[in-house]
Amino acid sequence: MRKNPLASALAAAAVGVVGVANISNAVTLNPDGVGQVLVYPYYSSNAGNDTLISVVNTTANSKAVKVRFLEALNSREVLDFNLYLSEYDVWAAAVTRGPAAAGAPAGGNFAERSVLVVATPEDTENSPLIDDSEDTCTVPPTSTNSLYTTNPTFADGRVFVPFREQAAFADPGPDNIDRLNEGYVEMIEMATIPDGGLVDAFVTHVLGEPGGCLVLEEAWRTGQSGGVTGFLGLFANAGQDPNAGLLPPSGGLFGGGAVINVADGAYYNYNADALDAFSGVADHTAPGSIEPNLADVNDGPGTGTATSRVFINGQTVVSVWGAGGATGNTTTNGRIDAVSHVFALDHLYNEYTTERALGAASEWVLTFPTKAFYVDGQRYAPAPKAPFTRSFGAGGACEPVAITVYDREEDFLQIVSFSPPNPEGLVFCWEAQVLSFNQPAGASAVMGSNFKANINTRVTINGIDQQVFEKGWVDIDLGINHASRVSNDLDVFFGLPVTGFWAIRVENAFAGPAAGDAGNYGGLNKHRGQRLCEGQETVNPTCLD
Known part of the structure; x- marks a missing residue:
C-alpha cells in the first residue's frame, strides 16, 4: 500500500471540505457502453490509415452534441462542431487525407493533413470509406455547403472539412503538421431536445431529411437582418438563451471507431468509452466553443x-x-x-x-x-x-x-x-x-x-x-x-x-x-x-x- 502520499494529502486536507455524495447523479464509466459522453481513444490518418467514427442515439428524443477532434500531443482542438441527432439517429464520418490540390492552407497541401468526410445517401456509392450515413444536421455543415459555409471538395464532388492549421495551437509543443494526423475524439451531449419544440422541428427527419439545418446555422449567427429563415441570431444574439426550451442531457448515446488500412487489409475496431450521469444541466454552446468539456461534469x-x-x-x-x-x-x-x-x-x-x-x-x-x-x-x-x-x-x-x-x-x-x-x-x-x-x-x-x-x-x-x-x-x-x-x-x-x-x-x-x-x-x-x-x-x- 502507498501510504506516504496519502498521509501527506490527508494532513493537508481541511475537515470542512468533506461533502455529501450525490449518488443519484454520480458520473461513472458505463461498462455497457451507453451514456452522455463518448471518448474515442484514437484516430489516425497516417501511413495509409483512415479512421471511421460513428455515434448512435438510442432514445426517442433528439440530442444536441458537441463533437471535438483533439490532437495527440496536448489535446488542442483540430476540429469541433455541433451535431444535432434526431431520435434513433446515426451519424458516421471518416478521418482521411485530402487531395493534393491547390488552395490548401499554408504548411502543406490537403494530402498532408487530416480531413473529415461525411457521406450522404446521395454520394455513398462513390465513397470508399463509408457505407452510409444519415443526412444529420451539423453546424457548421460538414457534408454539404450552405449560404454561409463553403467547404472544399474532392474531384468526385464529395465535401470534406480540413483539420485546422497547426499554428493555431499556440502552445510550447512542436508546430508540426503531424499533430493534425493522430489524436482522439470526444462527444459530449449538451442537451436533450424535447419532442414538439421549435428546435426539434429543425432537427427531426421527415422523409429522410432534417427539417432545418440552415435554420440551426443561422440561429448561431449574430444579426438582426439578412437571414433567409427568419431565425437569424436565435441562439447567438445578445439576450438570447441557447438553452431555452431544452432539457438536461439524458444519455443513451453509444459509438465506435475503426482504424482501417485498405492496402494492408487491416481493420482495428473499438467501442467508445461511455460516461453516464455526466451532467444535470443543459449546456448548449456555440460551434467552436471549448465548452462544454470534460471539466463541466x-x-x-x-x-x-x-x-x-x-x-x-x-x-x-x-x-x-x-x-x-x-x-x-x-x-x-x-x-x-x-x-x-x-x-x-x-x-x-x-x-x-x-x-x-x-x-x-x-x-x-x-x-x-x-x-x-x-x-x-x-x-x-x-x-x-x-x-x-x-x-x-x-x-x-x-x-x-x-x-x-x-x-x-x-x-x-x-x-x-x-x-x-x-x-x-x-x-x-x-x-x-x-x-x-x-x-x-x-x-x-x-x-x-x-x-x-x-x-x-x-x-x-x-x-x-x-x-x-x-x-x-x-x-x-x-x-x-x-x-x-x-x-x-x-x-x-x-x-x-x-x-x-x-x-x-x-x-x-x-x-x-x-x-x-x-x-x-x-x-x-x-x-x-x-x-x-x-x-x-x-x-x-x-x-x-
Missing part, C-alpha cells in the same frame, strides 16, 4: 460539485469533487477529478506479440483524456496538478512509469529505458501515446504514429539474441508518484486516467496474392487494469485504508 444546477462512482474489487467508491471549481489548483481538487478517477488505473495490463515467424507487430494506444486540464498551463493554470507531475512544454509533459514484461512461461524482464533511450527514463509524454514493441526508429508500423515510444523486449549482444521475449504480457505501473488530489470526502486515488487498446498485425507468409488470399490480419483488445483508492474508513468505508 456536475451534480446538477447550482451544486458546484461533481460526484464519481468507481468500482474497485467488487466495491463501489463514491467520491465528491469540486472544492476548487472546475479544474482546481495545486492543492485543492476540481470537478475534473470526478472524470479523471473513473478512468484512473494504478496498474494497466495487456498482451503483445512480435513473433518473427508470424511477421507480427504490436502497438498499444494509451490515451489520457483529461491530462490537458492538469498539464496545460496556458489554458488551465496552474500546472502541473496532481496526479500529473509535469507541465506541457516543447517535449510534452513526460510522466514516469515502470514497465515489467512477462513472457508466456512466467519469466519477466524489467524495462529500464525506452528505445531510443530517454534521459528521463521511462516516460509517456503525450496525451494520446502509441507504445510500440521491438520497432526501429521512425513512424510506428501499425498506427503510423510519428510520436511513438518504443520498448525492446529482446536482449541482444553483438547482434545475437541472448534473451527473447517475443510474446507475452506487460504490466505498466502508473501509480508511482501519481496520487490524486484529495476529494471532498478525503479519498485519494493512485495512478493516471487512461484508456486505449492493443492493436496487433500479423502477416501470413503462406498466404497472399500469389495464393489468392489476403495475407494480413488485424486484431484489437482493450486494456485491462487495477484501481487503487485509499481513504478514511470513518468517512467513506468503501475506500478502505
Whole structure:
C-alpha cells in the first residue's frame, strides 16, 4: 500500500471540505457502453490509415452534441462542431487525407493533413470509406455547403472539412503538421431536445431529411437582418438563451471507431468509452466553443460539485469533487477529478506479440483524456496538478512509469529505458501515446504514429539474441508518484486516467496474392487494469485504508 502520499494529502486536507455524495447523479464509466459522453481513444490518418467514427442515439428524443477532434500531443482542438441527432439517429464520418490540390492552407497541401468526410445517401456509392450515413444536421455543415459555409471538395464532388492549421495551437509543443494526423475524439451531449419544440422541428427527419439545418446555422449567427429563415441570431444574439426550451442531457448515446488500412487489409475496431450521469444541466454552446468539456461534469444546477462512482474489487467508491471549481489548483481538487478517477488505473495490463515467424507487430494506444486540464498551463493554470507531475512544454509533459514484461512461461524482464533511450527514463509524454514493441526508429508500423515510444523486449549482444521475449504480457505501473488530489470526502486515488487498446498485425507468409488470399490480419483488445483508492474508513468505508 502507498501510504506516504496519502498521509501527506490527508494532513493537508481541511475537515470542512468533506461533502455529501450525490449518488443519484454520480458520473461513472458505463461498462455497457451507453451514456452522455463518448471518448474515442484514437484516430489516425497516417501511413495509409483512415479512421471511421460513428455515434448512435438510442432514445426517442433528439440530442444536441458537441463533437471535438483533439490532437495527440496536448489535446488542442483540430476540429469541433455541433451535431444535432434526431431520435434513433446515426451519424458516421471518416478521418482521411485530402487531395493534393491547390488552395490548401499554408504548411502543406490537403494530402498532408487530416480531413473529415461525411457521406450522404446521395454520394455513398462513390465513397470508399463509408457505407452510409444519415443526412444529420451539423453546424457548421460538414457534408454539404450552405449560404454561409463553403467547404472544399474532392474531384468526385464529395465535401470534406480540413483539420485546422497547426499554428493555431499556440502552445510550447512542436508546430508540426503531424499533430493534425493522430489524436482522439470526444462527444459530449449538451442537451436533450424535447419532442414538439421549435428546435426539434429543425432537427427531426421527415422523409429522410432534417427539417432545418440552415435554420440551426443561422440561429448561431449574430444579426438582426439578412437571414433567409427568419431565425437569424436565435441562439447567438445578445439576450438570447441557447438553452431555452431544452432539457438536461439524458444519455443513451453509444459509438465506435475503426482504424482501417485498405492496402494492408487491416481493420482495428473499438467501442467508445461511455460516461453516464455526466451532467444535470443543459449546456448548449456555440460551434467552436471549448465548452462544454470534460471539466463541466456536475451534480446538477447550482451544486458546484461533481460526484464519481468507481468500482474497485467488487466495491463501489463514491467520491465528491469540486472544492476548487472546475479544474482546481495545486492543492485543492476540481470537478475534473470526478472524470479523471473513473478512468484512473494504478496498474494497466495487456498482451503483445512480435513473433518473427508470424511477421507480427504490436502497438498499444494509451490515451489520457483529461491530462490537458492538469498539464496545460496556458489554458488551465496552474500546472502541473496532481496526479500529473509535469507541465506541457516543447517535449510534452513526460510522466514516469515502470514497465515489467512477462513472457508466456512466467519469466519477466524489467524495462529500464525506452528505445531510443530517454534521459528521463521511462516516460509517456503525450496525451494520446502509441507504445510500440521491438520497432526501429521512425513512424510506428501499425498506427503510423510519428510520436511513438518504443520498448525492446529482446536482449541482444553483438547482434545475437541472448534473451527473447517475443510474446507475452506487460504490466505498466502508473501509480508511482501519481496520487490524486484529495476529494471532498478525503479519498485519494493512485495512478493516471487512461484508456486505449492493443492493436496487433500479423502477416501470413503462406498466404497472399500469389495464393489468392489476403495475407494480413488485424486484431484489437482493450486494456485491462487495477484501481487503487485509499481513504478514511470513518468517512467513506468503501475506500478502505
